Amino acid sequence: MKAPAFDYVKPASVDEALAYLKQYGSGAQVLAGGQSLMAVLNLGLAMPEVLVDITGISGLRDIVVHPDSVRIGALVTHATLQASADVAKYLPLLWQSVPHVAHLAIRNVGTLGGSMALADPAAEYPAVALALKAVITLQGPKGQRQVAADDYFRGLYDTARAEDELLVAVTFPKVKNNQVMVFDELTRRRGDYALCGLAAAFDLQGGKISAARLAYLSMGDTPVLARAAAEALGGKAPTEEAIAAAQAALAQDLAPRGDLHGSAKGKLHWAKVLLARSIRQVGKNV
Ligand SMILES: Cc1cc2nc3c(=O)[nH]c(=O)nc-3n(C[C@H](O)[C@H](O)[C@H](O)COP(=O)(O)OP(=O)(O)OC[C@H]3O[C@@H](n4cnc5c(N)ncnc54)[C@H](O)[C@@H]3O)c2cc1C
Incomplete structure (x- = not known):
């Protein structure tokens, strides 16, 4: 099909873009x-x-390293994230997720901001942002506001961003020495959207998991945080027993719908498989 007719404007600044958003509304x-x-x-x-x-707006393509966090501009492409030594060093979970996003040609053009604004429940970055407690910076007529990832994803393709706001940046906390990050997903073919994915951030203390943030993709209308499974891991070493306890708890966190890709039961099984893999990965790091 052909796209419908539309006007096209290319603002040179965020303020100019916001003026267009106000003028045209929905x-x-x-x-x-x-x-x-x-x-x-x-x-x-x-x-x-x-x-x-918005691709003509300068200042939205920066990756800025702060003492405890990294702020990434909305127009930073997937390929730029992948090539960034700072992202690899300070944000290993995000960096691990990038090669799973589509194919190279798409990664050369698609942006972090576009993925976060769209909030596809099968996309990688929303789950990473949730796992890491990232902060999304939105700019509208009244200036900038910061929204925690926990509050940002509202429903299917629905976020806290208002119609007259631009997503200008996402800020991720830097990885700490006692953390292990694991991104993993299941796809039919490399580059396809994930059937199920997991962005996991583990805090370790004395060889045990002291806390975990387990954010699933493709398991609901938004990225889903598996709180009960994370709680089941608290204070446990990454053993097969801990895996079994966390897997049992996962049914409280996830209620995937069956569709042409898999049954609800099958999807929960995939989520358990990814959970086990991630905890075994932690075991290699303690
Ligand atoms: C074949 C194919 C496979 C793909 N596979 C994957 C995959 O496996 N995983 C994955 O995550 N993605 C996948 N994608 C999507 C891809 O990652 C896109 O790059 C991503 O969705 C963001 O797109 P974009 O930057 O091109 O944004 P656009 O397509 O330009 O915009 C996407 C949406 O976000 C809005 N938007 C964009 N930027 C902003 C902003 N700064 N502020 C406010 N609103 C904004 C737009 O209005 C639009 O509604 C795939 C795409 C294709 C074509």
């Missing part, structure tokens, strides 16, 4: 890498009056 659609949006337009699933192309 008729405006932000364009970043276009890797999701163009498909949506071509399928006729969105009919915006105007595309606000």
